[in-house]
Amino acid sequence: MSHTPLDATQDVVSLTETICNISSVSGDERALADAIEVLLKAQSHLTVLRDGDAVVASTNLGRSTRVVIAGHIDVVPVANNLPVRRENFAGEEHLWGRGTVDMKGGVAIQLKLACELTSPSVDVTWVFYDHEEVDASLNGLGRLSRNHPSVLNADFAVLCEPTAAVIEGGCNGTMRVEVSASGVKAHSARPWMGKNAIHGLVDVLERLERNQPDVVSVEGLEYRESLNAVLVSGGIATNVIPDLATVTVNYRFAPSKTVQDAEEYLRSFFTGFEVKVVDASAGARPGLDRLAAKEFVDAIGVPARPKYGWTDVARFSALGVPAVNYGPGDPNKAHADDESVPVAQIESCYAGLKAWLSK
Amino acid sequence: MSHTPLDATQDVVSLTETICNISSVSGDERALADAIEVLLKAQSHLTVLRDGDAVVASTNLGRSTRVVIAGHIDVVPVANNLPVRRENFAGEEHLWGRGTVDMKGGVAIQLKLACELTSPSVDVTWVFYDHEEVDASLNGLGRLSRNHPSVLNADFAVLCEPTAAVIEGGCNGTMRVEVSASGVKAHSARPWMGKNAIHGLVDVLERLERNQPDVVSVEGLEYRESLNAVLVSGGIATNVIPDLATVTVNYRFAPSKTVQDAEEYLRSFFTGFEVKVVDASAGARPGLDRLAAKEFVDAIGVPARPKYGWTDVARFSALGVPAVNYGPGDPNKAHADDESVPVAQIESCYAGLKAWLSK
Numbered sequence: 157m158s159h160t161p162l163d164a165t166q167d168v169v170s171l172t173e174t175i176c177n178i179s180s181v182s183g184d185e186r187a188l189a190d191a192i193e194v195l196l197k198a199q200s201h202l203t204v205l206r207d208g209d210a211v212v213a214s215t216n217l218g219r220s221t222r223v224v225i226a227g228h229i230d231v232v233p234v235a236n237n238l239p240v241r242r243e244n245f246a247g248e249e250h251l252w253g254r255g256t257v258d259m260k261g262g263v264a265i266q267l268k269l270a271c272e273l274t275s276p277s278v279d280v281t282w283v284f285y286d287h288e289e290v291d292a293s294l295n296g297l298g299r300l301s302r303n304h305p306s307v308l309n310a311d312f313a314v315l316c317e318p319t320a321a322v323i324e325g326g327c328n329g330t331m332r333v334e335v336s337a338s339g340v341k342a343h344s345a346r347p348w349m350g351k352n353a354i355h356g357l358v359d360v361l362e363r364l365e366r367n368q369p370d371v372v373s374v375e376g377l378e379y380r381e382s383l384n385a386v387l388v389s390g391g392i393a394t395n396v397i398p399d400l401a402t403v404t405v406n407y408r409f410a411p412s413k414t415v416q417d418a419e420e421y422l423r424s425f426f427t428g429f430e431v432k433v434v435d436a437s438a439g440a441r442p443g444l445d446r447l448a449a450k451e452f453v454d455a456i457g458v459p460a461r462p463k464y465g466w467t468d469v470a471r472f473s474a475l476g477v478p479a480v481n482y483g484p485g486d487p488n489k490a491h492a493d494d495e496s497v498p499v500a501q502i503e504s505c506y507a508g509l510k511a512w513l514s515k
Numbered sequence: 516m517s518h519t520p521l522d523a524t525q526d527v528v529s530l531t532e533t534i535c536n537i538s539s540v541s542g543d544e545r546a547l548a549d550a551i552e553v554l555l556k557a558q559s560h561l562t563v564l565r566d567g568d569a570v571v572a573s574t575n576l577g578r579s580t581r582v583v584i585a586g587h588i589d590v591v592p593v594a595n596n597l598p599v600r601r602e603n604f605a606g607e608e609h610l611w612g613r614g615t616v617d618m619k620g621g622v623a624i625q626l627k628l629a630c631e632l633t634s635p636s637v638d639v640t641w642v643f644y645d646h647e648e649v650d651a652s653l654n655g656l657g658r659l660s661r662n663h664p665s666v667l668n669a670d671f672a673v674l675c676e677p678t679a680a681v682i683e684g685g686c687n688g689t690m691r692v693e694v695s696a697s698g699v700k701a702h703s704a705r706p707w708m709g710k711n712a713i714h715g716l717v718d719v720l721e722r723l724e725r726n727q728p729d730v731v732s733v734e735g736l737e738y739r740e741s742l743n744a745v746l747v748s749g750g751i752a753t754n755v756i757p758d759l760a761t762v763t764v765n766y767r768f769a770p771s772k773t774v775q776d777a778e779e780y781l782r783s784f785f786t787g788f789e790v791k792v793v794d795a796s797a798g799a800r801p802g803l804d805r806l807a808a809k810e811f812v813d814a815i816g817v818p819a820r821p822k823y824g825w826t827d828v829a830r831f832s833a834l835g836v837p838a839v840n841y842g843p844g845d846p847n848k849a850h851a852d853d854e855s856v857p858v859a860q861i862e863s864c865y866a867g868l869k870a871w872l873s874k
Binding site for chain 1: 687689691702703704705706707711713714716717720721723724739741743744745746747748749750752753754755756757760762763765767793823824825
């Protein structure tokens with residue numbers, strides 16, 4: 157059991173501060189998970205499930221719509237940035253320190269609303285999960301979906317990841333391929349006896365450099381795709397004409413495309429070269445054509461934008477649940493040593509979710 | 516002292532066989548060096564110097580011309596290819612096994628002629644040295660030139676390295692540079708926030724691919740230059756737009772050019788990119804305009820060809836001594852597990868050198 161009880165009657169900014177100060181670096185989430193479990197179990201309108209260091213609390217009001225509102229409780233390693241401080245930057249009050257952006261503001265909002273909203277307009281499944289910041293195989297949301305598949309069933313999901321308090325819908329898919337040029341080894345004093353595989357990459361890099369990635373409209377959001385070399389390697393020794401050179405390419409593709417579409421595109425794009433798929437994850441549609449999503453966007457009152465980075469919303473998408481990100485904090489500040497969030501964003505996301513769930 | 520005495524009255528092919536069977540992998544040349552020293556010290560017309568496992572024997576006849584005839588006595592590791600065998604390939608008798616090509620045929624020729632030619636037409640310094648097949652800092656010829664600078668003084672030098680019994684003059688110089696493209700890091704989901712350094716290499720590779728290397732005539736030999744990527748690397752992680760990518764380029768340049776010429780050329784060739792010199796070795800002029808060299812070529816009666824790979828002739832060139840390679844065996848068979856030399860090449864090089872030194 158935790159030694160730091162949580163109090164949902166605190167204002168949401170103070171509650172964020174309290175939660176940040178319970179250090180919960182990935183793998184060490186127990187104390188925070190315990191405190192969350194204790195608080196939620198004290199709420200008679202919630203049914204609580206514990207799985208490892210994930211805690212799930214559900215209303216069961218028989219509403220026609222169910223939404224999942226989820227957030228991870230782990231943080232990346234502390235960098236001399238705890239306890240959190242209140243700071244004034246450019247005339248705006250901030251919470252400064254580890255977790256303020258990624259994503260304990262979101263967790264505090266979830267926790268406070270889970271306790272306060274005893275009769276929300278839709279049934280809500282509040283999900284607090286572990287191990288988001290580490291290898292995907294450890295991810296608590298993934299584990300929950302395997303151990304308790306029905307618990308994530310919903311019409312719509314909101315992940316309270318930092319979006320600077322705007323709605324970011326779905327996410328691009330991602331695929332990595334190795335594109336190789338081959339040649340014939342020779343001594344570099346007599347290169348005309350061989351064929352230089354590194355020189356052979358010129359055409360691969362030219363195609364990448366020339367390429368104008370697509371912008372794809374999906375349910376009203378414009379997903380900007382991209383295709384980039386992320387690694388290059390080749391050569392055996394400084395006196396040998398290399399017979400193999402390889403570029404690792406990362407393709408970020410719109411959520412309207414499947415992994416198979418992406419692979420076909422890349423094989424065609426790199427015609428003439430050996431292409432090996434290294435890894436792939438489908439994107440997530442924003443689901444903004446669903447009623448629950450439309451009501452969410454209307455209630456929040458800010459425009460939805462596409463998300464480019466792959467996030468856990470794709471786990472919901474894979475389960476058939478459209479999902480968006482919505483939470484306080486600039487995502488570019490996530491993991492930074494000077495991580496900090498304007499308190500106004502915590503308050504506006506709290507108010508936005510509350511308005512939606514109360515209408 | 517060696518347990519295998521050497522006998523210079525053996526025919527040159529049998530002597531090659533005997534020398535091959537005294538294993539002398541780099542670092543383990545003592546037994547062979549001892550045997551060579553004992554044999555040469557028994558010759559009253561020679562003055563013998565021992566330095567580590569190098570042995571130098573000189574005539575001192577007061578001739579107006581002095582030549583160095585040199586060869587290394589070490590071999591690359593044995594690969595189940597000793598003792599040597601006599602084999603018939605394509606109707607031609609061969610010696611098969613480690614060292615037959617690189618370069619105990621040459622060593623046997625040197626040793627037999629050093630003993631037989633008690634009154635050669637020029638003074639001769641016979642050099643047998645260690646550690647040629649390993650790091651250049653260990654090279655016995657380099658050590659001799661530091662410990663006994665005057666011992667390599669000569670008008671002309673012949674290295675009995677394998678050339679398939681033709682004369683290969685001088686050698687190209689070699690320079691390695693790292694050519695780098697820089698960029699700006701970004702998450703690969705939002706590449707438009709950064710600048711891709713790997714894509715930035717396209718211009719480097721294009722210049723290499725487009726390049727038509729020069730052929731440079733030096734003292735009547737045509738040196739073919741070359742410019743090749745030998746290594747390429749770049750990238751930090753598969754989700755980061757790389758901010759640095761580097762190609763290692765090897766330039767082989769004609770012996771009429773200095774190291775400084777080579778560097779200026781590469782800096783100009785790669786204008787717009789960072790160029791860092793990693794290593795450089797000047798080439799060696801063939802010296803075919805010198806009288807001693809002309810007499811050598813005339814006596815051997817085969818045309819001289821340029822040498823492309825960097826060899827120890829460049830050590831002589833650095834001392835102001837023009838040098839050529841001339842020895843039995845196909846250099847492409849050097850270091851091969853099936854190393855083998857036609858015995859006719861051993862005999863013809865023996866006869867060629869003997870004719871030159873006897874005229």
